[in-house]
Every structure is written in structure tokens, then in C-alpha cells.
Amino acid sequence: MEILKIFVVEDNELYAKMMHHHLSLNPDNEVKVFHDGKQCLDNLHLKPGVIFLDYSLPNFTGIDVLRRIKQSHPDLPVVIVSGQEDVSTAVELLREGAYDYIVKDENAKDRMWKATNNIRENTELRQELDRLREEVTSKYDFSNIKGNSPAIKRVFKLIEKAARTNITVSITGETGTGKELVAKAIHYNSINNNKPLIAVNIAAIPKDLLESELFGHEKGAFTGALNKRVGKFEEASGGTIFLDEIGEMDTQLQAKLLRVLQEKEVTRIGSNQVIKINARILVATHRNLAEEVKKGNFREDLYYRLLGLPIELPPLRDRGNDIILLAKHFVDAFAKENRMGKVGLSSDAQKKLQSYHWPGNVRELKAVVELAAVLADEGQIEGEDISFNSTSSVNEMLLEETTLKEYNRKIIQHFLDRYDKNVVQVAKKLEIGKSTIYRMVQNNELDI
Amino acid sequence: MSKIYDLSQLEELAGGSMDFVMSMVDTFLEHTPQQIQELQDQYNDGNLVQVGAIAHKIKPNIDLFGITPITTTVRSIENKGKAEQDDAELKEEIEKLRETLEVVFDQLRELRA
Incomplete structure (x- = not known):
């Protein structure tokens, strides 16, 4: 636990001593006493975590000191300690930014103790939040998106440009090319990176629930609406909403979305109240939206409104040496996470x-090399450790560059395995003679 | 004469540390007689607002030392001082405060001896 520096500003020697003693009972508190407001203000550079401030002080009044503290340290919690229970004064002080108002009565020490604990918890939570925010921002820093190929470098330039403004961005690319990663990189490198990024996968939400998910609903708006619900557009206020797989949205909802984007306001289902929205829009799809417009599946007006800055992510097979660079990156990260020591790639x-x-692109590469890292012996991934799951073994076989005779043997073996060594069925499937198979078995070319 | 103070609140606060209790007694004995003298002087000079302010400062100490015979008195002096209300009772209340505290000072000095 971190040390919490506490300033006690109290001109009553006895009360100050009591507060010092009481608050110091927690060894994680470091209590400093000042007998007037000026001393306190002169020592703010010591970065206290909380100030207990007597309301009646000799040179400045408590409210003067509070105002000065709030001017220079708006987030610093200041607890007013007063000999008088005066509701209007308490309200005024709380309005001025006081954290709490404690009366010097028999409950005072318990309330001070509680206030200190609450402030410590809040401070720790805030620090944790800052740390996580920094971690997330650095995780999605541009430098963490790997690649040196010209195709991906063009994408980097567009991401940087997108992050500088709040223009709508449409991200396209095959599945697994990293559309969500790009959306996060844009958000976490934008000026609104301390505001929420709300991601909605349109394809993952049932059609009937999507409207309420996006725009919210009032209690009782429809059967099952037991409570009021804030929509994703409202949640993303001041930040970014990322609509993934936008191409899957049905045309009826597309019309509503278009209206929301045009008017910059939403109305929850079952409500007449219009709510202003100011979220930045990022969309992604694996479909060619222009083609979908031609087919009549996507509204043309919405297409143009969402197009904004288009970023097309290249498929992994077009990224040349990035495949190896990414593979090494994923293997290193996996080895580190699993304390495996260095794992090489032959x-x-x-x-x-x-x-x-790579039909599954970067996502598939990651899965393949992580599995290979597990299967590898002696810290080195060999060719045999690598197996491709997303395609048939025939495709994999074609990578081996062997003779036609060997290809034939492998194809027949593959079908024998698939059809439970049924020679008649395999011969029929491949339109070859049964005798061909029996001969190869006799020559030990096939395993039956 | 029986004790007119009660250190139980202080003892609870001290969590068994008599050193702390005694150091609080010392601080009380060091500062409060001056404060009472100042209160009296301000009253004699007609500075009632100051009388109220000093009573306000003494009030939590009286509570802390459990000097119950004057807990109401000190609050009354504070309120009348702030309101600049010099009625017939104020003088008597200040007198009562001073006299009671002098007894408490003697009793506490005895405790320290």
C-alpha cells in the first residue's frame, strides 16, 4: 500500500494533536500538521493526498484556503472540519469543491478515518485507471502494429491521419486482417483517448435487439424492457463508437442510423426526449460495401456518410516479409507470456x-505459430511443427513441392483415411481402378 | 471534590497509550488558561465577536476532556458572542466557564503530579 500524505490544517493545538494521533494509527498515513492556511498553501508542493482543513483559521478563512487549493490542485480532496454544524455553510463548501464536511463532535474521528480510507481507495483506483489507460494507449501505439511492407506502411500513414482529426473512418479488409486493432489504434492515439471506446459487433447482436442496443430504450418500451437502458451511442459520448461488421445491418435500421448520423441525436425507444450525441464514428466490414450498395443490400446515402476516410487493410498474403516479422513477434510474445524462454523459427x-x-490472415498466423511454439522441441520451431487448420490437408500438401507420383500417393492416402480404408469407395471417388490402390498397398506406398 | 472531567474519550482515542493521554493533558494545560484569559480580556473590551470565536475554539477541547458541566455554557457563549448579544447572563456564563476550568486545571495538574 502506498503512503498517503495527509495535511491537517488546524490552529487548535489540542485538536490538531488529536487528529495527528488518530490518523497516524494507520502506518500507511503520513500526517503533517499546519497551524494556519498560509503554511498549508506554502507546502502544497509536498503533494498531499488529502487535506483536513479547519473552517476557522487565523489568517485565511477555511473557504479562502479551499478556493486557493482548488485553483492550483482541482483534484486534491479537501475535507472541511468545523466546530459548527451549519448546513448552509456545508452546502456552500461542498459546492466550492470540498470533499466532505465533518463537524467536531464525538463522531468526528470515525468520520475522518472513513474519509481517509475512501480517499485512499479512490486514489488507488484512479492510479490504477491511469496505469491501465496508459497501458492500453501504449498497447495500441502505432509502433505496436507490426509490419514493414509497403502495403501496411500505407495503412500506418492513414491511421496517423485519422487519429489527428475526428473524421469518420471506414475500415475494410478480409477477416483477421486487424480491423479492430486499427480502430483501437485510431481511438487511443486521438485527442479523445481518455474517453470511452465503445465497440459494437453488428453481426453478433440479434436483429431485433440491435436498435435498443445502439440507441437505448425506456423502461416498458417493449416486452422485456424491464429497466431503462442507455444506448451505445450515448455511452460513447465524447469518445468513439466502433461499429464492426456494419455491412450486416438490415436496411430498416440503416435508415435509422442514417438519421442519427445526420441529426447527431438519438431518441431512446419509448421516449420522445432527444439526446445529443457527439461520438466519433468508426466502422468496419469484411464486405465490399460499394458492391453491397449495387446489390441493394446497403443504402447508398448511408454508404457515403460512413465512407469518410477509407482504410483498406491488405490481406496477409500480400504483405511479403511481414509474415515472418509478425510470426516472430507472436512467438516472442507467447513465449514471454508462458515463460518458455527464447523460441526460434527455423x-x-x-x-x-x-x-x-493465409485465408484467416493475421489472426490465423497468430494461432498457427502459437500452436507451433507449443509443439516445438528445444526452443526451435521446425516446419513439421506448423500445421494449418483453416484449410484442407490438400492445400497444405501443395506447399511441399514434391513429385506428381508422390502427390498421387498422398491424395489416395488422404481419401483412404477419410473413408475408413474402404478401397472400393475411394476408387469410386477418385475414378481410379481398385487394382491401382491394391498395387500401391503391396508396394508399401499406402498405409491400409 | 470529585472529578469534573472525563478522560474516557481521550483514552479510547489513545488506544491504551497513557503517554498520549498525558501529552494531551499537558497541551490542554499549556494552552487553555491563556485562551480563557484572552476570552475574558476580549469580553472586558467589548469585542463580543472575538469572545464567540475563542469560545468556538475552546468548545471541542471541553468536549474532548468530557467537562460536561460547561459543554452547554461554552456553546451559549459562542452563540451570544457571534450574535453580539451581551445579555445579563453572558457575564455569568463566562465566569462559570472560567471557574469550572480553573478547577479542572487544578485537578489535571494533580493528575500529572
């Missing part, structure tokens, strides 16, 4: 990774 493994067509 040239054979690298060749195998580069020859593959």
Missing part, C-alpha cells in the same frame, strides 16, 4: 509460413 518453418495463402 528457415524451413519460415519457408512454410511464407508459402501459405
Whole structure:
């Protein structure tokens, strides 16, 4: 637990001594007593975590000191301690930014103790929040998006430009190319990075619930609306809303979304009250939205409103050496996370990774190399440790560059395995003679 | 004469540390006689607002030392001083405060001896 510096500003020697003693009972408190407001103001550079301030002081009144503290340290909690229970004074002080108002009665010491504990908890939570915010920001720092290929460098430039303004950004790319990562990089590098980023996956929410999810609803607005619910647009106020898989939205809701974007306001279902929204919009889709417009699946007016700055993410197969760079990055991160020590990537493994067509893109690469890192012996991933899950073994087989005879053997073996070694069925499927298979079995070319 | 103070609140606060209780007694004996003298002087000079302010400062100490015979008196002096209300009773209340505290001072000095 961190030391909490407490300033006690109290001209009554006896009361100051009592407060010092009481608050020092917690060894994690460091209590400093000042007998007037000036001394307190002169020592603010010592960065107290909380100030207990007597309301009646000799040179400045408590309210004067409070105002001066709040001018220079608006977030510093100041607890007013007063000999008088005066509601109007208490209200005024709380309005001026006092954290609490404690009367010097028999409950005073308990309330001071509680206030200190609450402030300590709040401070720790705030520090934790700042730390996490920094961690998230650094996680989505541009430098953490890996890649040196010209295709991805073009994307980096666009991300930087997008982060500088609050323009709507439409991110497209095949599945697994990192659309969400790009959305996060844009948000966490923008000036609103301390505001929320609310991500909504349109494809993951049932059609009937989507409107209420996005715009909110009032209690009783429809069957099952047991409580009032704030929509995602409201939640994202001041920050960013990321609408992933926007291409999956049905046309009826597209019309409502268009209106929200045009008017910059939402109305919760079941309410007449209009709520202003000021969230930045990021959208993503794996579909070609222009094509969807042509097919009549996506509204043209909404398409143009959402297009903003288009960022198209290249498929991994078009990123050349990025495959190896990313593979090494994922292996290193996985090894570190699992305390595995250094895990290398043999040239054979690298060749195998580069020859593959990566339909699942970066997401697939990550899964493949993490599995390979687990299977690898002696800290080195070999070609045989790498297996591709998303495609058939035939595709994988084609990467091996062998002879036609060997390809034939592998294809027949593959079908024998699939059809439970049923030679008749395999021969029929492949339109070859049963005798061909039996001959190969006899020559030990096939395993049956 | 029986004790007219009660140190139980202080003892509870001290959590068993008699050193702390005694150091509080010392501070009380060091500062309060001066404050009472000042209160009397301000009253004699007709500075009632100051009388109220000093009573306000003494009030929590009287509560802390459990001097119950004058807890109401000190509040009355504070309120009348602040309101600049010099009625017939104020002089008597100040007198009562002073006399009671002098007894408490003697009793506490005895405790320290």
C-alpha cells in the first residue's frame, strides 16, 4: 500500500494533536500538521493526498484556503472540519469543491478515518485507471502494429491521419486482417483517448435487439424492457463508437442510423426526449460495401456518410516479409507470456509460413505459430511443427513441392483415411481402378 | 471534590497509550488558561465577536476532556458572542466557564503530579 500524505490544517493545538494521533494509527498515513492556511498553501508542493482543513483559521478563512487549493490542485480532496454544524455553510463548501464536511463532535474521528480510507481507495483506483489507460494507449501505439511492407506502411500513414482529426473512418479488409486493432489504434492515439471506446459487433447482436442496443430504450418500451437502458451511442459520448461488421445491418435500421448520423441525436425507444450525441464514428466490414450498395443490400446515402476516410487493410498474403516479422513477434510474445524462454523459427518453418495463402490472415498466423511454439522441441520451431487448420490437408500438401507420383500417393492416402480404408469407395471417388490402390498397398506406398 | 472531567474519550482515542493521554493533558494545560484569559480580556473590551470565536475554539477541547458541566455554557457563549448579544447572563456564563476550568486545571495538574 502506498503512503498517503495527509495535511491537517488546524490552529487548535489540542485538536490538531488529536487528529495527528488518530490518523497516524494507520502506518500507511503520513500526517503533517499546519497551524494556519498560509503554511498549508506554502507546502502544497509536498503533494498531499488529502487535506483536513479547519473552517476557522487565523489568517485565511477555511473557504479562502479551499478556493486557493482548488485553483492550483482541482483534484486534491479537501475535507472541511468545523466546530459548527451549519448546513448552509456545508452546502456552500461542498459546492466550492470540498470533499466532505465533518463537524467536531464525538463522531468526528470515525468520520475522518472513513474519509481517509475512501480517499485512499479512490486514489488507488484512479492510479490504477491511469496505469491501465496508459497501458492500453501504449498497447495500441502505432509502433505496436507490426509490419514493414509497403502495403501496411500505407495503412500506418492513414491511421496517423485519422487519429489527428475526428473524421469518420471506414475500415475494410478480409477477416483477421486487424480491423479492430486499427480502430483501437485510431481511438487511443486521438485527442479523445481518455474517453470511452465503445465497440459494437453488428453481426453478433440479434436483429431485433440491435436498435435498443445502439440507441437505448425506456423502461416498458417493449416486452422485456424491464429497466431503462442507455444506448451505445450515448455511452460513447465524447469518445468513439466502433461499429464492426456494419455491412450486416438490415436496411430498416440503416435508415435509422442514417438519421442519427445526420441529426447527431438519438431518441431512446419509448421516449420522445432527444439526446445529443457527439461520438466519433468508426466502422468496419469484411464486405465490399460499394458492391453491397449495387446489390441493394446497403443504402447508398448511408454508404457515403460512413465512407469518410477509407482504410483498406491488405490481406496477409500480400504483405511479403511481414509474415515472418509478425510470426516472430507472436512467438516472442507467447513465449514471454508462458515463460518458455527464447523460441526460434527455423528457415524451413519460415519457408512454410511464407508459402501459405493465409485465408484467416493475421489472426490465423497468430494461432498457427502459437500452436507451433507449443509443439516445438528445444526452443526451435521446425516446419513439421506448423500445421494449418483453416484449410484442407490438400492445400497444405501443395506447399511441399514434391513429385506428381508422390502427390498421387498422398491424395489416395488422404481419401483412404477419410473413408475408413474402404478401397472400393475411394476408387469410386477418385475414378481410379481398385487394382491401382491394391498395387500401391503391396508396394508399401499406402498405409491400409 | 470529585472529578469534573472525563478522560474516557481521550483514552479510547489513545488506544491504551497513557503517554498520549498525558501529552494531551499537558497541551490542554499549556494552552487553555491563556485562551480563557484572552476570552475574558476580549469580553472586558467589548469585542463580543472575538469572545464567540475563542469560545468556538475552546468548545471541542471541553468536549474532548468530557467537562460536561460547561459543554452547554461554552456553546451559549459562542452563540451570544457571534450574535453580539451581551445579555445579563453572558457575564455569568463566562465566569462559570472560567471557574469550572480553573478547577479542572487544578485537578489535571494533580493528575500529572
